[in-house]
Amino acid sequence: MTTRPLLEVRHLVVEYGTGEHAYRAVDDVSFSVPAGGSLAIVGESGSGKSTIAKALVRLLKPTAGEVLLDGTDLAVLGSRELRPIRHRIQMVFQDPYGSLDPHLSARDIVAEPMAARGERSKAVRRKRAAELIDQVGLPTSALERKPHEFSGGQRQRIGIARALASEPDVLVLDEATSALDVSVQAQILGVLDALRRDTGLTYLAISHNLGVVRALSENVLVLRSGKVVEQGPTEEILANPQEPYTRMLRRSALEPTTMTGLKPREMVRGIAAARAAENAAAAAAVVA
Template sequence: MNQPLLDVRGLVVEYGHGPGLHRAVDDVSFRIPRGGSLAVVGESGSGKSTIARALVRLVKPAAGSITFDGVDLAGLTERQLRPLRHRIQMVFQDPYGSLDPHLDAQQIVAEPIAVRGERSRSVRERRAAELLDRVGLPRSALHRRPHEFSGGQRQRIGIARALASEPDLLVCDEATSALDVSVQAQVLDILGTLRREQGLTFLFISHNLGVVRAVSDEVLVLRTGRVVEQGPTEEVLQRPRDEYTRRLRRSVLEPALITGRKPREMVRQVAAARAAESAVAS
């Protein structure tokens, strides 16, 4: 009963060959319990998205294990992996580029339902409409194409499409980074509700420590492919041990770097973070 849904051990991912070999992920390990949520944070190029792609086997690890519900995905052939793919779904960073521009919202969400074997068109369309409603899109949006939606609405379609596969694990790769602060909050609220009501397990990839509090139990901080800090979310955010983590937090809480409206809560976080750092320094 204590077995985690996802158990990653000694993960190594490399690109290139010979003198051009680059180790993007170097000996990374973590666990996520069923219904839990882990955020992997770090600057661009730290290896976060490579971890996400390795989990869904868009890239193959050079070493280590990725044990999902007792099965090591790292060593499976594509044929062996196929029955498990629907259980791990990904929400991508680009809410426009990841959607087929030739399909309307209902067709985009119905597609994974068809892949899973549902032959009835009416059943697929009804289920797709229910999922779009679940993420807060109105019925009037069913037959609109991606270019007719805002960025936040397109990301909701991406979430609904991922849910159509009935996953156990949802990997969100910078799912809010292209969105305004207020829209980020809406998408995070949807993800949090899905976790509470459906028991989904989350891996949340982000460069922003400020957005992970709403959806993560634990945080793993990554720098140039290696783990520099890991622990409960509040502990890492309030009392980071590593200077790299402290620098990340300072950049996240710098008002000049925040796009969109600066809510009062964000201003309070800035003041609290700076006061805490002053207390530690003294």
């Protein structure tokens, strides 16, 4: 792993509306993520997390600041200049259901970004889609099924496979597991963790849940009202939060009723179990 930042955000400002009605949702946020590394952004609801995500993938245009991907400032590019570079940073949404075409099979959903990027061979697209479906832990039988035939966790796997089909360098995960049951969350976190180890992908993981943050990222940035409160290694910040706000987030994460009920320790156990199952499956495949 190199330490060169793959993604570097400098003094990002995003305002909704203009003039005297402008509302500053993101206020002078800076961070960087090395290639193959990860950063989590944590903060209470309304703190500006999704706004940062949307600015990074250019679903909205930043008001000021730089979004450097491998040195290219995405913040200032027009739509034509963005087109060839856009695939490099992909977003996985909280619930991909709305964005999965209900009429298409999982195979076609996953193959679609390849066609959009100019892969002309249908055979190549179908083969790659089957590989990706397998990589996210779905059976071959999933290929022909449509979105409504899947559970929430399975749909999230399809959303991840589709994001991977664009061959991104960076995955932006915006509350990617928040809509799921605890045990399913742990499975998806296991899939994401294995993916990063196997492919060297870079993650920006956004969550209000410190258990999820801890599972997905070695570094964390704490966001409040659009501003950075503190940032550093996840274990250090969780063990020794410098700011009352971070302590408050940590306290509420430990109260099952206030968050999604996921305790960090349960999360880590869930991932260990997912990894063990994965290893057992791999061992069985070798034997078979």
